[in-house]
Amino acid sequence: MSAIKAGGGSEGMKPVAVVVGIILLILALGVVYYLSPGVAFMGLLGVVIGGLLIGFGVHFVPVGGAPAAMGQSPGIATGVTMLAAGAGLAGLFGGAWAAEYGLAVALAGGAIGGGLMMAITCLMVNIIYVYAMGIPAASGKVAKDPITGDTFEAYKSQGTEGHGLPFISYVGGVIGGILGGLGGTLIYLELLEVYETFLPTLLNASPDEVKALAVGLAGIFAIGMFLVNAVIAAYNITGTIEGPHDPKFKRFPRAVIGCAVASAVCGVLAIFVVLV
Amino acid sequence: MSHNKVLGIGLIGAIICMYLTYLNTLLGVQYFSFFGGIAAVFALWWGTDTIKHLCSYGLGTGVPSAGMIALGSGVIAMILATKVNTFGPLVIPVLCVVIAAILGAIIGYVANNIVNMNIPVMVVSIAELCIVGAVTVLGLTAMATGTFVFTDLIAGTATFFGIPVTNYAASYLGGGAIAVVFMLGAIAVQHAFNACLGPNESQDRTLMLAAECGFISMFCVSIMSVAFLSLSAVLVSFLVSLIGWVYTYKKYFVLSKRDAFMWLDAKPIREKEEA
Numbered sequence: 359m360s361a362i363k364a365g366g367g368s369e370g371m372k373p374v375a376v377v378v379g380i381i382l383l384i385l386a387l388g389v390v391y392y393l394s395p396g397v398a399f400m401g402l403l404g405v406v407i408g409g410l411l412i413g414f415g416v417h418f419v420p421v422g423g424a425p426a427a428m429g430q431s432p433g434i435a436t437g438v439t440m441l442a443a444g445a446g447l448a449g450l451f452g453g454a455w456a457a458e459y460g461l462a463v464a465l466a467g468g469a470i471g472g473g474l475m476m477a478i479t480c481l482m483v484n485i486i487y488v489y490a491m492g493i494p495a496a497s498g499k500v501a502k503d504p505i506t507g508d509t510f511e512a513y514k515s516q517g518t519e520g521h522g523l524p525f526i527s528y529v530g531g532v533i534g535g536i537l538g539g540l541g542g543t544l545i546y547l548e549l550l551e552v553y554e555t556f557l558p559t560l561l562n563a564s565p566d567e568v569k570a571l572a573v574g575l576a577g578i579f580a581i582g583m584f585l586v587n588a589v590i591a592a593y594n595i596t597g598t599i600e601g602p603h604d605p606k607f608k609r610f611p612r613a614v615i616g617c618a619v620a621s622a623v624c625g626v627l628a629i630f631v632v633l634v
Numbered sequence: 635m636s637h638n639k640v641l642g643i644g645l646i647g648a649i650i651c652m653y654l655t656y657l658n659t660l661l662g663v664q665y666f667s668f669f670g671g672i673a674a675v676f677a678l679w680w681g682t683d684t685i686k687h688l689c690s691y692g693l694g695t696g697v698p699s700a701g702m703i704a705l706g707s708g709v710i711a712m713i714l715a716t717k718v719n720t721f722g723p724l725v726i727p728v729l730c731v732v733i734a735a736i737l738g739a740i741i742g743y744v745a746n747n748i749v750n751m752n753i754p755v756m757v758v759s760i761a762e763l764c765i766v767g768a769v770t771v772l773g774l775t776a777m778a779t780g781t782f783v784f785t786d787l788i789a790g791t792a793t794f795f796g797i798p799v800t801n802y803a804a805s806y807l808g809g810g811a812i813a814v815v816f817m818l819g820a821i822a823v824q825h826a827f828n829a830c831l832g833p834n835e836s837q838d839r840t841l842m843l844a845a846e847c848g849f850i851s852m853f854c855v856s857i858m859s860v861a862f863l864s865l866s867a868v869l870v871s872f873l874v875s876l877i878g879w880v881y882t883y884k885k886y887f888v889l890s891k892r893d894a895f896m897w898l899d900a901k902p903i904r905e906k907e908e909a
Contacts, residue, residue, distance in 0.1 A: 370750065371748075371750065372747055372748070372750060374747075375743070375747030375748045375750075376748060378743070378747075379744060379747075379748045382740065423696070424696075437695055437696040437698060437699060438695055438699070439695060439696070439698060439699040439702050440698065443702065561788075561802075563802070567801075567802055568802055569803075570802055570803030570808040570809070571788055571802040571803070571805065571807060571808040573808075573810075574807050574808045574809065574810045574812070575713070575807060577810060577813070578709060578713070578807075578810070578812050578813055578816065579709075579710060579713070581706070581813065581816070582705070582706040582707065582708075582709045582710045582816075583706070583710070584706070585702045585703060585705070585706030586703055586706045586707050586741060588702070589695070589699045589700075589702055589703040589706070589745075590703075590741070590744060590745055590749060592695040592699050593693065593694075593695060593699075593745050593749050593751055594749045595694075595695070596693070596694035596695065596751075597694035597695060612748060612749050612750060613749060615748055616744045616745065616748040616749045619740075619744050619748065620740070620741050620744050623737060623740050623741070624707065624710050624737070627710050627711065627714045627733070627737060628710055628713075628714075630714055630717075631713055631714050631717045634714075634717065634718060
């Protein structure tokens with residue numbers, strides 16, 4: 359019994375499954391368009407786009423897992439879900455603070471929050487790798503860093519898949535954090551708008567009274583959807599990934615479709631709370 | 635014990651306990667809130683076995699991811715179920731299970747077929763985990779507030795110049811207390827198998843740790859419920875969770891000693907006596 363070793367996760371796509379997924383996606387959008395073509399439909403569209411961004415963004419984050427903690431593979435030494443949740447929730451909080459300054463400022467706040475969190479994480483990880491564990495950064499998947507042109511071969515220890523956090527992985531981590539934070543914030547803002555529109559009539563209360571309730575509901579739904587999307591992307595990666603230069607990165611279309619379907623279905627249920 | 639037996643006991647036990655919390659509304663008291671916590675313990679106990687079942691195929695992402703997707707999808711299904719009031723409040727626990735099963739099956743299909751994991755038990759396991767997440771949050775919610783009806787979860791009361799007024803910000807959902815329950819459930823459902831996995835894993839020990847995690851979550855929720863329930867009801871919840879936790883912890887300790895190769899009772903370091 360092994361919880362670390364990847365068993366599933368074959369290459370390629372199943373056309374039938376993709377078609378079924380797209381039908382589910384269209385069905386979800388159609389139901390909400392039928393019930394409320396205005397705010398709720400735009401909200402669901404935003405939720406789906408947010409899910410897409412999260413699913414795509416997770417693939418950039420250099421995840422090392424348990425082998426990285428022992429200096430046997432490159433990346434940050436924890437699981438995909440934890441890293442994605444950390445970056446996304448940091449972004450979500452950053453964006454939620456700025457929600458009252460309009461969509462653009464709030465989205466920028468979310469993206470910067472997520473990116474900043476990943477930048478700090480990657481920096482501290484590298485400091486620990488280099489100065490505490492005494493291991494240099496060397497990628498196992500490519501011979502030369504695509505950005506700086508540094509060669510890795512001479513620094514790579516035998517019997518490992520590389521170690522440390524190369525520059526390209528650092529850049530990937532920051533891009534992943536930005537996309538994750540952007541997606542999480544977009545889901546939150548769209549749901550917040552839906553609830554702020556529908557809750558006053560539903561509860562016969564003034565918009566100011568239900569503000570806290572709308573924030574609470576949108577927040578918990580955004581966290582739930584973020585985790586669902588992050589885990590689906592994590593299943594697509596199956597374990598470890600080095601960043602955008604890793605061959606596993608090419609698998610991202612599957613996760614993008616999967617996250618779109620999953621967030622559409624979750625989004626429909628979240629919007630039904632005020633429509634049914 | 636076979637997985638189906640664990641599933642049956644967990645699901646039926648959780649639903650019966652959810653209905654027992656409704657005695658609160660029928661009798662006009664709050665003492666029966668703790669049954670919600672017991673429902674969550676049943677669900678977590680079952681969820682741990684499901685995670686063990688799923689993770690034996692090797693997900694490659696670690697055990698915590700399964701707990702996160704369980705609660706992440708479960709909380710969405712649970713809030714929707716509490717809101718649907720066309721059939722009266724008594725269908726909410728069953729409706730919660732049904733909505734969670736549908737949502738979980740869709741997410742399981744996405745993970746298994748679109749993302750191409752190709753794990754035979756994936757769809758069923760994610761559906762089960764989604765139900766576990768939904769029932770756990772519903773149970774702990776009922777324990778914290780004494781009810782599982784949406785209109786009661788969103789309405790809190792605040793005293794304004796001595797007059798009680800409805801204040802949505804002081805409610806369970808408006809105040810964000812559900813986020814704490816969410817995390818308590820997510821940690822409790824994944825911890826037991828994550829801690830016990832390995833070649834020496836035995837089912838009774840893992841499931842005992844799951845029950846222990848459930849009771850310690852109940853313990854935290856009973857403290858949270860001070861904000862929503864009367865002090866005597868809180869005291870009942872507090873004592874039930876304390877007794878449950880002490881019992882399961884001691885049992886787990888005994889089982890750990892049984893499974894261990896060797897046991898050395900370490901003594902405190904003694905001061906060297908001055909001659």
